[in-house]
Amino acid sequence: MSLLALDRLSVTLQGRTILSEVSLSLAPGEILGLVGESGSGKSMTALAVMGLLPEGARVTGSVRLDGREVLGLPEAALNRLRGAEAGMIFQEPMTALNPLMSIGDQVAEVLRIHGRMGRAAALEVARERLDRVGLTAPRFPLSLYPHELSGGQRQRVAIALAIALRPKLLIADEPTTALDVTTQAEVLRLIAGLARDEGMGLMLITHDLAVVAGMADRVAVMQGGRIVETAPTEALFRAPRAPYTHDLLRAATHRPGRVSQGEYLNQEETHAVSSWQKYSKSDDAPLLTVENATRIYRLPRPSAFAPHSELRAVDGVSFTLQPGESLGLVGESGCGKSTLTGAILGLDALQGGAIRLGNHAVGPKMPRAARADVQIVFQDPYGSFNPRQRVERLVAEPFHLTGRPADWRARVAEALREVGLDPADGRRFIHEFSGGQRQRLAIARALIIRPKLIVLDEAVSALDVRVRAQVLDLLAELQARHGLAYLFISHDLSVVHAVTSRCLIMQAGRIVEDGPTEAIFTNPRHDYTRRLLAATPRIPAGWIPKEEPAS
Amino acid sequence: MARYLLIRLMSLGAALVVASGVIFLMIEVTPGDPARFMLGMNAAPETVAALSAQLGLDRPVGLRYLDWITGMLRGDFGLSYTYKVPVAELVADRLALSAPLAALALALSTLIALPAGLYAAARRGRVGDSAVMGLSQLGIAVPNFWFAMLLVLVFALHWRLFPAGGFPGWADPGAGLRVLILPAVALALPQAAILARVLRSALIEELGRDYIRTARAKGASRGRALLRHALRNALIPALTILGMQFSFLLAGAIIIENVFYLPGLGRLIFQAITQRDLIVVESVVMLLVFAVIAVTFLTDLAYAAVDPRLRRRG
Numbered sequence: 001m002s003l004l005a006l007d008r009l010s011v012t013l014q015g016r017t018i019l020s021e022v023s024l025s026l027a028p029g030e031i032l033g034l035v036g037e038s039g040s041g042k043s044m045t046a047l048a049v050m051g052l053l054p055e056g057a058r059v060t061g062s063v064r065l066d067g068r069e070v071l072g073l074p075e076a077a078l079n080r081l082r083g084a085e086a087g088m089i090f091q092e093p094m095t096a097l098n099p100l101m102s103i104g105d106q107v108a109e110v111l112r113i114h115g116r117m118g119r120a121a122a123l124e125v126a127r128e129r130l131d132r133v134g135l136t137a138p139r140f141p142l143s144l145y146p147h148e149l150s151g152g153q154r155q156r157v158a159i160a161l162a163i164a165l166r167p168k169l170l171i172a173d174e175p176t177t178a179l180d181v182t183t184q185a186e187v188l189r190l191i192a193g194l195a196r197d198e199g200m201g202l203m204l205i206t207h208d209l210a211v212v213a214g215m216a217d218r219v220a221v222m223q224g225g226r227i228v229e230t231a232p233t234e235a236l237f238r239a240p241r242a243p244y245t246h247d248l249l250r251a252a253t254h255r256p257g258r259v260s261q262g263e264y265l266n267q268e269e270t271h272a273v274s275s276w277q278k279y280s281k282s283d284d285a286p287l288l289t290v291e292n293a294t295r296i297y298r299l300p301r302p303s304a305f306a307p308h309s310e311l312r313a314v315d316g317v318s319f320t321l322q323p324g325e326s327l328g329l330v331g332e333s334g335c336g337k338s339t340l341t342g343a344i345l346g347l348d349a350l351q352g353g354a355i356r357l358g359n360h361a362v363g364p365k366m367p368r369a370a371r372a373d374v375q376i377v378f379q380d381p382y383g384s385f386n387p388r389q390r391v392e393r394l395v396a397e398p399f400h401l402t403g404r405p406a407d408w409r410a411r412v413a414e415a416l417r418e419v420g421l422d423p424a425d426g427r428r429f430i431h432e433f434s435g436g437q438r439q440r441l442a443i444a445r446a447l448i449i450r451p452k453l454i455v456l457d458e459a460v461s462a463l464d465v466r467v468r469a470q471v472l473d474l475l476a477e478l479q480a481r482h483g484l485a486y487l488f489i490s491h492d493l494s495v496v497h498a499v500t501s502r503c504l505i506m507q508a509g510r511i512v513e514d515g516p517t518e519a520i521f522t523n524p525r526h527d528y529t530r531r532l533l534a535a536t537p538r539i540p541a542g543w544i545p546k547e548e549p550a551s
Numbered sequence: 552m553a554r555y556l557l558i559r560l561m562s563l564g565a566a567l568v569v570a571s572g573v574i575f576l577m578i579e580v581t582p583g584d585p586a587r588f589m590l591g592m593n594a595a596p597e598t599v600a601a602l603s604a605q606l607g608l609d610r611p612v613g614l615r616y617l618d619w620i621t622g623m624l625r626g627d628f629g630l631s632y633t634y635k636v637p638v639a640e641l642v643a644d645r646l647a648l649s650a651p652l653a654a655l656a657l658a659l660s661t662l663i664a665l666p667a668g669l670y671a672a673a674r675r676g677r678v679g680d681s682a683v684m685g686l687s688q689l690g691i692a693v694p695n696f697w698f699a700m701l702l703v704l705v706f707a708l709h710w711r712l713f714p715a716g717g718f719p720g721w722a723d724p725g726a727g728l729r730v731l732i733l734p735a736v737a738l739a740l741p742q743a744a745i746l747a748r749v750l751r752s753a754l755i756e757e758l759g760r761d762y763i764r765t766a767r768a769k770g771a772s773r774g775r776a777l778l779r780h781a782l783r784n785a786l787i788p789a790l791t792i793l794g795m796q797f798s799f800l801l802a803g804a805i806i807i808e809n810v811f812y813l814p815g816l817g818r819l820i821f822q823a824i825t826q827r828d829l830i831v832v833e834s835v836v837m838l839l840v841f842a843v844i845a846v847t848f849l850t851d852l853a854y855a856a857v858d859p860r861l862r863r864r865g
Binding site: 079109114 | 672760761762765767771773780784793857858860
């Protein structure tokens with residue numbers, strides 16, 4: 001008998017259909033990957049199982065957990081079920097824990113809610129569960145508060161409280177999306193190990209196909225509130241039946257403007273010249289020179305009379321970037337990427353070394369006209385636009401560096417056309433655009449004053465795979481047309497691999513490896529690069545089909 | 552924690568020094584002879600000279616300031632010009648009424664606001680929420696002196712449940728307390744209305760956070776998520792308002808004490824101003840400033856008690 005069975009589960013919220021006729025099953029000890037793009041209904045499916053749908057949701061169909069119908073259970077019965085029979089882990093570890101409650105109490109609360117023990121006994125079990133998730137005794141006392149832990153450690157606490165009562169079903173909703181690759185690998189291993197050891201059924205929700213490829217027994221693909229395909233993992237990757245699954249797989253391994261190569265795809269095209277590489281002419285004078293850049297932050301004194309300790313956020317970084325080149329900068333959170341970016345944009349002063357862009361020294365006092373040579377596209381397509389201004393004003397923003405030309409409206413229209421939008425969109429407001437369109441607008445904004453260098457700071461990290469593939473294609477096309485140089489900053493090695501010709505690996509403020517991307521990825525020299533590559537989830541070689549799906 | 556305390560204490564000290572300087576300058580150094588000002592236009596020159604000598608106005612400003620400060624530190628606030636008694640005695644007398652009144656009002660406003668805010672947040676968007684918020688809107692809009700008069704009309708004159716004014720002293724604590732109830736209610740209601748609104752919106756914000764979802768996924772009921780998780784987090788903005796309300800209570804007391812004929816600090820400062828008793832004004836204002844700064848300090852301590860992030864970071 002299956003542990004969890006969804007039968008034609010449909011959910012509508014304020015007249016909008018969120019889920020329609022979702023049917024799924026999960027056996028004890030099985031790992032089911034639930035994959036889809038944002039808004040496809042993955043999380044809603046999970047919340048429906050937990051009985052935690054938003055107020056006002058109308059639900060039909062059936063959700064049976066361990067043979068018992070969950071839909072229509074009274075609130076008190078649901079409270080008894082949540083945490084005891086089904087545990088859930090959420091995406092954002094930084095906010096998932098109560099900041100005012102110690103981690104021991106938060107784990108112990110599960111045991112105490114379900115009425116099985118007093119505080120002392122519950123804390124004892126909490127200790128054991130925290131040990132189990134790798135937060136062991138002397139270093140991680142129960143009295144710690146969430147703010148004293150890193151993101152990965154907080155996610156471990158969230159896992160400990162989800163498994164505190166050894167539930168039969170564990171739902172993990174994008175449990176590692178907010179984590180660095182090396183942490184992600186550890187947390188995924190932990191979750192999979194727990195599921196196997198305790199014989200739990202695990203529903204793993206993710207947008208990342210590579211994550212399910214390495215973990216799940218079966219995969220269900222969702223689109224627009226429906227399950228479009230369910231199949232054993234390898235079969236799904238090798239022979240996707242639904243056209244949508246096929247699109248997703250293609251997009252996940254997409255290489256813009258160049259023929260796919262290496263272990264990801266077919267070998268014979270490996271030597272095809274990429275349009276990205278074609279423009280890197282290494283004999284020209286460099287466009288950007290970073291020499292021994294150093295940025296030190298003063299930290300608070302550890303005690304009242306001790307000297308300030310310091311954080312060398314950027315520690316003697318040197319590299320050059322040629323006109324027209326695509327350079328990748330890879331590193332995990334806290335490695336100094338953002339500080340370095342701020343310095344390259346001339347927003348932050350350095351404490352040592354120098355940065356030159358063309359003939360200008362880069363720094364907070366650099367002339368405005370020189371600033372026009374470098375533009376940036378940020379990660380968050382929602383937060384990086386003023387919602388009260390029309391798109392044409394937003395796109396024309398960089399003109400304050402050079403003075404707004406008389407034909408600025410025509411220039412805006414041209415920039416919009418270049419990124420594949422309608423010039424008429426200039427009169428609209430930002431909330432009328434999707435995430436992918438907003439990122440196109442951000443690119444149009446960067447492009448409008450014809451910079452020589454665009455810094456892409458995690459510019460495609462927030463986008464769904466298919467949209468990401470389109471935006472990467474657009475970037476390749478623009479680079480070919482305008483001879484732009486890109487500094488592509490990302491934590492996502494597969495994207496950097498796909499779009500850059502040269503790559504820097506940054507760790508703790510230093511560049512630990514610098515070389516052609518292909519060489520770094522096939523033959524990493526530094527130990528940290530090796531660890532990063534080993535931790536990156538990937539779809540096994542040969543799993544991706546080349547041909548169109550059978551209709 | 553020690554570091555946090557030390558920093559708060561230092562800023563408390565600095566605020567007191569600055570405040571005392573400003574008060575002293577405003578009253579002593581502004582143009583015109585304080586003695587003449589205190590005595591009025593028609594005073595005889597000899598009287599003015601005598602008062603000048605009594606106030607020590609012939610001495611340098613810096614020395615007078617130091618005298619004033621060191622005097623206050625010893626508990627010597629000077630002699631009231633109109634009452635001819637030491638200001639300290641006068642203030643102590645009045646504090647015996649004003650401090651319990653403020654405490655009672657603060658307690659009442661918290662006791663009203665806490666359940667009202669919790670109820671409204673738990674029922675957000677429904678009739679109960681709208682009713683509580685409508686009432687609180689009314690509580691904010693109605694001036695407290697008008698409300699005080701209404702209370703007197705209904706509870707003192709019509710139903711004769713409470714006295715309409717005057718203060719019998721603490722010889723009979725029951726009688727003393729009875730007198731303070733109506734004024735405390737008049738002071739507390741508008742504050743409770745504000746506090747309830749702040750608490751409600753803070754709670755609703757907290758209820759939307761991820762850790763509440765985590766708590767619910769653990770099996771915590773709505774009530775438990777609200778009381779055990781959201782409330783403590785919502786206390787931080789509520790404490791800020793509560794601390795600020797203390798100074799409004801002091802200001803409000805000036806009016807309310809006049810409405811109820813209560814011999815409190817508010818009435819003392821009101822009379823001192825009308826009688827130009829600058830020595831009393833100076834000391835009472837300084838005392839009020841001290842009270843507000845001390846409450847701010849207590850609020851900071853309360854933050855640290857609620858929020859572990861403040862305790863460790865300092």
